[in-house]
Amino acid sequence: MIALLLRDLRLAVRAGGGFGLGLAFFLIVVTLVPFGVGPEGGVLARIASGVLWLGALLACLLSLDRIFALDYEDGTLDLLVTAPIPLEGAVSMKAAAHWITTGLPLVLAAPVFGVLLHLPAPAYLWLVVSLLLGTPALSVLGTFGAALTVGLKRGGLLLSLLVLPLYVPTLIFGAELVRRGAAGMEVRVPLLMLAGITAATIALVPFASAAAIRVNLRQA
Template sequence: MIALLLRDLKLAMRAGGGFGLGLVFFLIVTTLVPFAVGPQSDLLASIAPGVLWLGALLACLLSLDRLLALDWEDGTLDLLATAPLPLEAVVSVKALAHWITTGLPLVLAAPVFGVLLNLPAPGFFWLVASLAVGTPALSVVGTFGAALTVGLKRGGLLLSLLVLPLYVPTLIFGAEVARRGAQGMETGTPLLMLAGITLATIALLPFASAAVLRVNLR
């Protein structure tokens, strides 16, 4: 599994789906928003949690179409399906690789981008905490979507349409944690809901992704 993880990390970097692409997109979003809404500090502070979470979500979405497509094209996916390693473990490793190359850099860079949107000081910790808890769910759900569309020509648009509705609960509770934290309010309930969503996706979706892949590989 470690060898597969290292291989996927290298492929993600070489294929242009590494952390650089997501960070650049995240930076573009946080830079353009002040130009769009104006320089009002109070307005930027109020919308910062939602904008930052939406930017992180869309940045995670950018590289999903390459998550399984490269292995499908060169036949590696067929070999992995017949390997001693269970297919559920394969998709879990791929989701982990996607999170390391996309989600983790966004978590680490979020405080810097929060400054650009005038995020209140109490909100920085909760923004990072919510992204750290919620972004793994984005990668796991994205892996499920990639498994559904693997092998389809121009499946990137279909993948986005399938995955975005599944991202909505994570977006709602993640942004709510950051918003409440920025306003000094209690964050326990939305944070627990966010953690529950992440744990549920990690526990269930690898099996669903593996089942879909077995059907597509027949």
């Protein structure tokens, strides 16, 4: 499993879907928002939590189509299906590799980008906490969308349409956690909801992803 994780990390970086692409897109989103809504600090501070979470969510979408594409093209995915290791475990390792190369850099960079949006000082801790809790769910749900569209030519748009509705609960509770933290309000409910969504996603979605891969390879 560890060897598979390390291999996917190397492939993710070599394929250009690693640290730089997601961070660059995240920075572009955060930089363009003041041009659209105006430079007033009060306005930016009110929408900062939602903008930062939306930027992180969209940045995660960029590399989802590469999760299984390379393995499908070179036949590695067929070997993984017939390997003695559970396919669900292989899917989980691919989700972990995607999070490490895409989600984790976004978590680390988000406080820096928050300065550009005048994010209130009390919100920085909760921004990092919310992204640490929520972005793993984005990667795991992304593997499910990638599994459904594996083998499809130009399936990137379809992948985005499939995955975006699944991202909505994580986006809602993640942004709400930051908003409440910035206002000094009680954060227990959105925190527990976000943690519950991520835990349920990690526990259940790899089985659905593995089943989707088996069906697609059987039809290929």
